[in-house]
Amino acid sequence: MGSRSGRILFGLVAVCILIGAGYVIAAALGPDETTTEARPQTYGAALARAHLMVRAVDPANPRLNGRVYEIDGGKVKRRSGDLACERVYYAGGRGICMGVAPSGVDYRAQIFDSELRPIHEFALTGFPSRARVSADGRYGSTTVFVSGDSYLQAPSAFSTRTVIVDLRSGERVGQLEQFDVTKDGRPFDAVDFNFWGVTFVPGDSNRFYATLGTGGSHYLVEGDIGDRSMRVLRDGVECPSLSPDGTQIVFKSRIEESERWRLRVLDVETLADHAVAETRSIDDQVEWLDNETLVYSYGDDLFTVPADGGGSPQLLVRDASSPVRLGTGS
Amino acid sequence: MYQVEASKALLKPRLWARQSSRLRVPRNVIMLGAVSLLTDISSEMVATVLPMYLVFSLGASPLAFGAIDGTYRGAAALVQVLSGFTSDRWRRHKEVAGLGYGLSALGKVALVAAGNTIGGVGAIVAVDRVGKGIRTAPRDALISLSSAKDRLATSFGVHRAMDSVGAMLGPLIAFGILLLAPARFDAVFVVSTLFAVLGLAVLFLNVEGKPRRAPRDGAPPRPRAALALLKDRSFAPLLLAAAGLSIASVSDALIYVGLQRTIDFEPAVFPLLYVMTAVSFMALAIPVGQLADRVGKVPVLLAGHALLFVVYGILLMTSVGYLALAVCLVALGGYFAATEGVMTALAGGLLPEKLQASGIGILITVVSLGRLVSSLAFGALWFAIGLQSAVVVFVAALGLAMAVAAPLLFRAQRIAPNG
Numbered sequence: 024m025g026s027r028s029g030r031i032l033f034g035l036v037a038v039c040i041l042i043g044a045g046y047v048i049a050a051a052l053g054p055d056e057t058t059t060e061a062r063p064q065t066y067g068a069a070l071a072r073a074h075l076m077v078r079a080v081d082p083a084n085p086r087l088n089g090r091v092y093e094i095d096g097g098k099v100k101r102r103s104g105d106l107a108c109e110r111v112y113y114a115g116g117r118g119i120c121m122g123v124a125p126s127g128v129d130y131r132a133q134i135f136d137s138e139l140r141p142i143h144e145f146a147l148t149g150f151p152s153r154a155r156v157s158a159d160g161r162y163g164s165t166t167v168f169v170s171g172d173s174y175l176q177a178p179s180a181f182s183t184r185t186v187i188v189d190l191r192s193g194e195r196v197g198q199l200e201q202f203d204v205t206k207d208g209r210p211f212d213a214v215d216f217n218f219w220g221v222t223f224v225p226g227d228s229n230r231f232y233a234t235l236g237t238g239g240s241h242y243l244v245e246g247d248i249g250d251r252s253m254r255v256l257r258d259g260v261e262c263p264s265l266s267p268d269g270t271q272i273v274f275k276s277r278i279e280e281s282e283r284w285r286l287r288v289l290d291v292e293t294l295a296d297h298a299v300a301e302t303r304s305i306d307d308q309v310e311w312l313d314n315e316t317l318v319y320s321y322g323d324d325l326f327t328v329p330a331d332g333g334g335s336p337q338l339l340v341r342d343a344s345s346p347v348r349l350g351t352g353s
Numbered sequence: 354m355y356q357v358e359a360s361k362a363l364l365k366p367r368l369w370a371r372q373s374s375r376l377r378v379p380r381n382v383i384m385l386g387a388v389s390l391l392t393d394i395s396s397e398m399v400a401t402v403l404p405m406y407l408v409f410s411l412g413a414s415p416l417a418f419g420a421i422d423g424t425y426r427g428a429a430a431l432v433q434v435l436s437g438f439t440s441d442r443w444r445r446h447k448e449v450a451g452l453g454y455g456l457s458a459l460g461k462v463a464l465v466a467a468g469n470t471i472g473g474v475g476a477i478v479a480v481d482r483v484g485k486g487i488r489t490a491p492r493d494a495l496i497s498l499s500s501a502k503d504r505l506a507t508s509f510g511v512h513r514a515m516d517s518v519g520a521m522l523g524p525l526i527a528f529g530i531l532l533l534a535p536a537r538f539d540a541v542f543v544v545s546t547l548f549a550v551l552g553l554a555v556l557f558l559n560v561e562g563k564p565r566r567a568p569r570d571g572a573p574p575r576p577r578a579a580l581a582l583l584k585d586r587s588f589a590p591l592l593l594a595a596a597g598l599s600i601a602s603v604s605d606a607l608i609y610v611g612l613q614r615t616i617d618f619e620p621a622v623f624p625l626l627y628v629m630t631a632v633s634f635m636a637l638a639i640p641v642g643q644l645a646d647r648v649g650k651v652p653v654l655l656a657g658h659a660l661l662f663v664v665y666g667i668l669l670m671t672s673v674g675y676l677a678l679a680v681c682l683v684a685l686g687g688y689f690a691a692t693e694g695v696m697t698a699l700a701g702g703l704l705p706e707k708l709q710a711s712g713i714g715i716l717i718t719v720v721s722l723g724r725l726v727s728s729l730a731f732g733a734l735w736f737a738i739g740l741q742s743a744v745v746v747f748v749a750a751l752g753l754a755m756a757v758a759a760p761l762l763f764r765a766q767r768i769a770p771n772g
Contacts, residue, residue, distance in 0.1 A: 150404065237736075
């Protein structure tokens with residue numbers, strides 16, 4: 024090979040090293056850009072009854088997303104602590120904050136106390152999707168999206184992984200994929216099982232509901248942590264969320280296999296369901312403001328709508344997501 | 354170039370010549386390996402951080418990313434056959450491969466300049482995939498045409514090992530940059546672009562476009578000649594065997610999921626499965642290639658598929674410990690080392706010089722279609738009759754495929770022209 028091409032290549036390598044190293048060093052030393060911080064703003068009549076924890080969203084500067092705020096009867100309070108969460112939930116003195124690990128390329132969940140101090144931490148294996156905590160603060164659940172990514176050959180299908188965590192010890196109790204499932208009294212298993220959207224039963228944190236996705240169906244399952252078991256209740260229910268009194272479940276109802284959903288509410292006793300007045304497609308695990316009112320995120324804002332099917336959606340908080348009911352809610 | 358190298362070897366003391374002749378691979382293959390190494394660093398850097406960039410900096414939902422990622426995989430298969438034939442017809446393997454590498458490099462530049470919308474990132478990922486589809490067949494043809502026929506498997510082994518080193522380094526470099534400069538995805542994209550440019554530079558400055566075995570005269574091949582490969586007396590049996598073997602081979606992603614169902618390991622261990630398999634592949638690719646050149650590519654290819662029986666056997670065990678898991682992953686790495694590169698080397702030896710890229714393009718497409726069928730079938734069986742029974746079916750299918758493939762492959766090699 025001619026030495027001319029060798030010299031050109033050598034020169035090119037030198038130039039690339041200079042540019043690359045220079046750029047990375049400039050980026051590493053550069054200003055943090057944390058000049059202003061997103062601050063949720065509140066609206067609407069439902070505020071008087073609202074006592075929420077939310078995560079701030081700043082559409083103009085996504086790097087500042089995720090700080091935790093408390094909304095109490097129209098007052099917006101920045102909660103102390105450095106938590107930056109993609110999803111947050113809190114109940115019974117303990118919370119879960121799912122976010123980016125300090126490395127910047129991994130995800131982690133932090134378990135925090137009532138002062139928002141992290142007490143435990145565990146690694147997440149994908150994008151934060153859903154977080155829930157049982158009313159007594161005993162158990163928590165996280166759902167992440169996992170991509171089956173592989174270098175050697177890559178059928179990249181998105182799937183979900185949901186774990187139950189003992190929030191006192193920070194230990195993983197189990198992954199829902201490893202629980203036994205029954206359908207119509209018989210064992211039920213398939214390669215494409217995915218679970219997401221756990222909601223714990225108020226007053227009995229050993230029991231929960233969740234979604235089981237398989238073969239195009241989205242089953243509502245009722246689970247038992249002690250028995251490590253679940254049973255299928257009915258089809259067409261995603262991201263269930265129990266009302267504070269435990270009698271109703273609000274859920275996402277998929278519109279004909281699309282990636283669009285309508286919110287519906289079902290009766291836990293009869294499993295019969297009805298629509299609510301929100302007609303936009305909502306992709307969120309809905310929270311209950313109280314036993315009569317739902318609160319959920321749409322875009323970068325939080326809205327409320329009555330659970331009984333009446334009324335209409337109302338803007339509650341601008342620039343916020345991941346609403347968490349604080350207090351008893353009734 | 355090859356002659357210079359050969360004469361240099363003659364000048365060396367005999368003992369040294371004999372030792373070095375074991376690993377001696379043409380300079381062109383090393384250079385193509387370097388191109389792939391640099392390009393893989395570049396692509397894997399981006400692939401590692403792209404999901405996070407989309408979700409945290411652009412506010413996309415993870416499902417949107419899944420859609421972006423999945424959309425363009427199908428398109429690559431068709432592109433491979435077309436780019437393979439075109440590079441044969443124009444006798445410009447280097448330039449067509451360069452177009453593929455160039456498109457991917459352009460994609461990285463575009464990411465730096467305009468990657469701030471979800472649609473824009475989608476388009477850039479599409480361009481990258483098409484670039485990968487374009488470059489694979491002419492690049493493999495160049496490796497084949499640069500190598501003596503009795504050294505083909507070693508050449509492919511060396512190339513694949515270098516390629517996978519790049520795939521391992523890419524994520525590490527990306528992590529390193531983000532550790533130094535948290536959330537500065539632009540720095541990752543800039544460095545990735547530089548690696549892509551360097552890969553392109555090595556291709557154009559150091560890779561010989563008309564290597565030793567490249568056809569220099571005769572009419573350019575017609576499409577009919579490429580189509581006739583499907584009926585070729587030595588290549589058609591190879592295609593048939595490749596199709597059967599790939600259908601009977603469960604994809605590694607499904608094997609990992611299966612292992613996870615069998616063993617209750619921490620989810621955090623999951624990425625380590627890929628790493629262990631890749632390390633085992635990296636370590637074995639070169640020695641296995643040398644072995645294939647010494648004892649024959651067909652026996653090594655069959656032995657590689659036989660390693661899958663070990664993997665299937667471990668999937669059938671009721672309780673799998675960490676030792677069995679390690680054995681399984683080493684076997685899986687050995688399976689990859691003894692199959693993809695060796696199969697391409699076998700094709701390179703059978704195909705006429707003027708149809709190398711066309712034939713390799715067809716082979717890659719057949720194998721990737723076979724894998725698709727395999728994944729769909731295994732998933733459906735798992736769903737219908739459970740993991741254990743599905744594995745039993747695939748043990749039988751692999752046995753059958755090997756029984757059918759073995760005589761086909763041996764015959765293909767026997768009746769190959771000047772093989």
